Amino acid sequence: MVEGLPGNGEVAARLELMGDLLEIEGAVRHRVLAYRRGAARIRATPESVAALAVAGRAVELPDIGATLQDKVAELATTGTIGALDRLCSRVPPGLAEVARLPGLGPRRARALFEQAGVTGLDGLRRALAEGRLAGVEGIGPKTVAALEAELAARDAAPADALAPLGRALPAAERVAAALAAATGARVEVAGSLRRGADRVKDVDLAAASDDPEAVHRALAGLGLVDEVLTEGPEKTAVRTHDGLRVELRTAPPDRFGNLLQHLTGSRAHNVRLRELARRQGRSVSEHGIVDAEGRTATSPDEAGVYRELGLEWIPPELREDRGEIEQARDGRLPRLVEVGDLRGDLHTHSTWSDGTATIAEMAAAAAARGYDYLGVSDHSRSLAMAGGLDPDRLRRQWEEIARVQEGVSGVRLLRASEVDILADGRLDFDDEVLAALDWVTASVHSAFRQPPERITARLLAAIEHPHVDAIGHPTGRMLGRREGYAFDVDRVLEAAARTGTCLEVNGQPARLDLDAALARRALEAGVRLIVSSDAHSTDALGFVRNGVLVARRAGARAEDVANTRQWPGLRD
Numbered sequence: 260m261v262e263g264l265p266g267n268g269e270v271a272a273r274l275e276l277m278g279d280l281l282e283i284e285g286a287v288r289h290r291v292l293a294y295r296r297g298a299a300r301i302r303a304t305p306e307s308v309a310a311l312a313v314a315g316r317a318v319e320l321p322d323i324g325a326t327l328q329d330k331v332a333e334l335a336t337t338g339t340i341g342a343l344d345r346l347c348s349r350v351p352p353g354l355a356e357v358a359r360l361p362g363l364g365p366r367r368a369r370a371l372f373e374q375a376g377v378t379g380l381d382g383l384r385r386a387l388a389e390g391r392l393a394g395v396e397g398i399g400p401k402t403v404a405a406l407e408a409e410l411a412a413r414d415a416a417p418a419d420a421l422a423p424l425g426r427a428l429p430a431a432e433r434v435a436a437a438l439a440a441a442t443g444a445r446v447e448v449a450g451s452l453r454r455g456a457d458r459v460k461d462v463d464l465a466a467a468s469d470d471p472e473a474v475h476r477a478l479a480g481l482g483l484v485d486e487v488l489t490e491g492p493e494k495t496a497v498r499t500h501d502g503l504r505v506e507l508r509t510a511p512p513d514r515f516g517n518l519l520q521h522l523t524g525s526r527a528h529n530v531r532l533r534e535l536a537r538r539q540g541r542s543v544s545e546h547g548i549v550d551a552e553g554r555t556a557t558s559p560d561e562a563g564v565y566r567e568l569g570l571e572w573i574p575p576e577l578r579e580d581r582g583e584i585e586q587a588r589d590g591r592l593p594r595l596v597e598v599g600d601l602r603g604d605l606h607t608h609s610t611w612s613d614g615t616a617t618i619a620e621m622a623a624a625a626a627a628r629g630y631d632y633l634g635v636s637d638h639s640r641s642l643a644m645a646g647g648l649d650p651d652r653l654r655r656q657w658e659e660i661a662r663v664q665e666g667v668s669g670v671r672l673l674r675a676s677e678v679d680i681l682a683d684g685r686l687d688f689d690d691e692v693l694a695a696l697d698w699v700t701a702s703v704h705s706a707f708r709q710p711p712e713r714i715t716a717r718l719l720a721a722i723e724h725p726h727v728d729a730i731g732h733p734t735g736r737m738l739g740r741r742e743g744y745a746f747d748v749d750r751v752l753e754a755a756a757r758t759g760t761c762l763e764v765n766g767q768p769a770r771l772d773l774d775a776a777l778a779r780r781a782l783e784a785g786v787r788l789i790v791s792s793d794a795h796s797t798d799a800l801g802f803v804r805n806g807v808l809v810a811r812r813a814g815a816r817a818e819d820v821a822n823t824r825q826w827p828g829l830r831d
């Protein structure tokens with residue numbers, strides 16, 4: 260933060276709002292995108308963009324042209340952006356939030372404003388309650404029902420201060436990288452985020468430096484930081500523009516391993532380590548390991564800390580006091596699956612359903628990741644809202660897959676599908692269609708509120724189906740939005756193990772489904788997992804990293820995850 264100037268988060272929020280309102284007004288696509296790209300760039304810039312703009316140097320950043328720079332400089336010097344104020348007088352700013360509701364979008368948001376006087380979420384609630392949406396263009400009874408369900412779910416969800424792993428981890432790594440770049444110190448993400456927890460309350464950073472004051476000061480001064488909560492010398496706490504609370508502690512490089520180990524936890528794991536040390540007549544803390552004579556052993560890396568205690572280094576994802584300390588003592592720790600072990604991704608979407616990238620673009624991105632295969636698994640027809648394919652369109656998609664394949668070497672494109680498990684347990688395609696697919700993931704996308712016996716029966720029917728290879732996001736949970744549906748976990752695991760049907764660990768930030776606890780139970784029941792991105796864009800192929808973290812927390816080795824295999828072996 261630079262005193263007196265708007266922070267990068269505030270600047271970005273204004274530009275995003277401009278993009279959203281221009282879109283609702285019907286501006287050309289590239290103008291809208293220019294504001295959105297600029298805002299994303301500003302959010303991820305470690306220096307004050309307002310200061311750069313005032314000095315005429317913001318244009319040196321990618322995605323920031325002269326128009327955006329002028330607006331940022333205007334905001335920095337006058338506190339407002341005239342063009343945004345004028346835009347707000349034509350398009351109520353509350354409509355931006357309305358447009359983001361699932362199933363609405365800018366055009367319907369504008370119709371709601373023009374034809375029902377809706378200017379924001381509260382107005383939309385009132386209009387729904389008073390039944391005033393009938394007759395608004397593009398808003399049928401189905402959309403009304405979906406809106407009511409969505410708004411009710413938001414009211415029911417507890418105000419949730421927890422950030423999901425998939426959002427917190429990249430944000431924390433951005434801060435760590437910016438701090439390392441600003442100071443030359445080694446900076447690592449620690450805490451529950453490093454252990455791969457689903458959701459985190461805050462982010463712990465550990466830095467190695469002989470000049471702790473400089474590191475604490477540098478964190479407080481980063482452009483990514485919105486607010487400094489407490490500053491040094493022991494600890495600095497800040498809030499970033501994406502709302503994440505970040506706490507930094509430092510140690511001299513010779514005992515950085517002790518600090519990182521201590522901050523990574525978990526509490527239960529560290530308690531067991533202290534017990535183990537006490538039996539050896541020693542004590543453990545972030546400052547080092549002290550023996551009976553008062554001598555302190557320190558280590559620049561974590562492996563040295565564990566070695567001092569007679570243990571192998573323990574992967575952070577296993578540090579939950581579930582027997583990992585005994586395994587480390589006896590040299591029995593599993594070699595956990597890694598992102599680099601994955602040979603392909605079998606659950607991805609393209610523009611044929613609700614993805615944003617073409618098959619060719621997804622294939623190129625898969626090749627860039629070094630994959631051997633990519634399952635093009637668009638939705639089936641019942642998921643009409645997501646552009647699900649009927650058998651005719653599916654066959655035409657196969658023609659495109661074949662065409663794209665001709666121009667792509669290295670990656671085998673597979674005819675896959677994410678087929679709906681319908682409310683009565685049938686699948687959304689006939690056996691004949693399913694038999695022609697290379698890989699079938701079956702997922703529940705509807706009728707979540709059925710009684711547990713019904714949901715269990717649907718899942719079992721899909722698992723027992725001879726053409727189903729995997730069950731997608733098996734519990735249907737959405738982090739911070741809805742719990743998974745209730746079903747008989749033991750029966751589902753038993754059937755999956757018996758039939759060889761994989762259960763997915765879906766890496767989408769909002770899903771992480773199975774979670775680590777269920778994935779662990781699945782492995783214990785003899786079920787093979789599959790780690791997928793469920794990508795709807797090329798970048799989202801990277802979501803497999805979240806899935807791999809969950810699988811590692813479950814103790815999964817490469818051989819426990821089906822898509823670490825080459826395609827011919829996996830198919831058989």
Ligand SMILES: [Zn+2]
Nearest residue numbers: 677702731732
């Ligand atoms: Zn799905």
Ligand SMILES: [Zn+2]
Nearest residue numbers: 606608677793
């Ligand atoms: Zn999907």
